[in-house]
Amino acid sequence: MKTLDDLLRQERFSDADIIRLLGLTDPEDCERLRRAAYDLTTRLVGDLVHYRGIIEFSNRCTLNCRYCGIRRDNRALERYDLSLEQLVEGAVWAAENNYGSVCLQAGERRDESFVAFVEDCIREIRARTRSERLPEGASITLSLGEQPLETYARWRAAAGEADCMRYLLRMETTNPEIFARLHPDGFAHEKAYASRIQALRDLRTAGFQVGTGGMIGLPGQTLADLCADIRFYQRMDVDMLGMGPYILSRGGDMLDEGMLEQGPLLQLALNMLAVCRLVLRDVNIAAATALQALAEDGREQGIAHGCNIIMPNITPRPVRKRYQLYDNKPCIDEEPTDCRACLEGRIHRMGRRVGWNQWGCSSHFRRRMNLPVVVLSAIDIADERSGSSLMDIPVQHGSTRMESVSIRNRASLTKS
Numbered sequence: 001m002k003t004l005d006d007l008l009r010q011e012r013f014s015d016a017d018i019i020r021l022l023g024l025t026d027p028e029d030c031e032r033l034r035r036a037a038y039d040l041t042t043r044l045v046g047d048l049v050h051y052r053g054i055i056e057f058s059n060r061c062t063l064n065c066r067y068c069g070i071r072r073d074n075r076a077l078e079r080y081d082l083s084l085e086q087l088v089e090g091a092v093w094a095a096e097n098n099y100g101s102v103c104l105q106a107g108e109r110r111d112e113s114f115v116a117f118v119e120d121c122i123r124e125i126r127a128r129t130r131s132e133r134l135p136e137g138a139s140i141t142l143s144l145g146e147q148p149l150e151t152y153a154r155w156r157a158a159a160g161e162a163d164c165m166r167y168l169l170r171m172e173t174t175n176p177e178i179f180a181r182l183h184p185d186g187f188a189h190e191k192a193y194a195s196r197i198q199a200l201r202d203l204r205t206a207g208f209q210v211g212t213g214g215m216i217g218l219p220g221q222t223l224a225d226l227c228a229d230i231r232f233y234q235r236m237d238v239d240m241l242g243m244g245p246y247i248l249s250r251g252g253d254m255l256d257e258g259m260l261e262q263g264p265l266l267q268l269a270l271n272m273l274a275v276c277r278l279v280l281r282d283v284n285i286a287a288a289t290a291l292q293a294l295a296e297d298g299r300e301q302g303i304a305h306g307c308n309i310i311m312p313n314i315t316p317r318p319v320r321k322r323y324q325l326y327d328n329k330p331c332i333d334e335e336p337t338d339c340r341a342c343l344e345g346r347i348h349r350m351g352r353r354v355g356w357n358q359w360g361c362s363s364h365f366r367r368r369m370n371l372p373v374v375v376l377s378a379i380d381i382a383d384e385r386s387g388s389s390l391m392d393i394p395v396q397h398g399s400t401r402m403e404s405v406s407i408r409n410r411a412s413l414t415k416s
């Protein structure tokens, strides 16, 4: 068998290699994997971490995904919608605070008033976020679920010519059986496996930079399933990934199925991020807020394992508590200004810096479009910081030992 160091030096990985890397539990092996992913990130993508100020503008949803705290049948939840002015003000605040990019997220709706509302918001944000520092205005990521191609085309057109539009549509899992368990039938357009794949294709057709991703540690999921997810991301040639650990939601309908214990789940999620970096190489990868629900420094650990995107929550504080897809979501009591300072500190502590006033398009997208790719190296930043070395910053693995705990559905996380 290859040594781990030999394996990590490869540029191409077999399924067996990927499954072996995903299943690492020994702290020294995990650290080797982390280091390889971090080094590849700084070499291919650069040292900047880009912000996407996320505005969760409505928790109304017409779907009923069983894992989700804002699903249609959660009658206990008080629903809200931000007005156009509130939403656009949030985006303008982000631009004035040097964020080059915002993300608009809401539950899934396809009615004309919703589609037109989003269209108007995109136009307003693109017009009102222009400044000397951001002459082309903020770029926008939409995370609004499956829509017909015509809707994607309308939203893309509302932004104008510039390559500033991205769309995140998570596949959740590529295992069709697990997918079917997460998404019950019974409503006109409940999520379906095939239509989700078609939607990802439609997004590319409509001219978006396309992102997808999945949940890590789902009940019944195996390492082979996670490997299949990575192969899917490769086949779809995605520009960005948004993945997070699966965390139970009291507003969902899966309490009886349990979840992995915190430490092993965090390690598995970090392994997945690192392996995605090694296999997909130059895509943007977000350090999901859900990582911080598992460990106070979860997002820093995500950055240390190959992520280069962070999504500070700039949703107005009074409604933030009502947008919880999973339990124990962090940062629901802070003001946007608190998040800005807190996250910048976290990124600096990792020896990285924020890509202020930049769109932060993925290098993968830029290469795909034959656009120039500028990669700021560790040396540029070490110079700026009087020679401090990025590689000397320790990452804590103390709470992530898989062998020290038992897991309710651990048995399913086998290597087959």
Ligand code: SF4
Pocket: 061, 062, 063, 064, 065, 068, 069, 070, 071, 072, 106, 107, 108, 145, 325
């Ligand atoms: S995951 Fe998205 S589509 Fe599914 S219920 Fe939650 S908000 Fe709606």
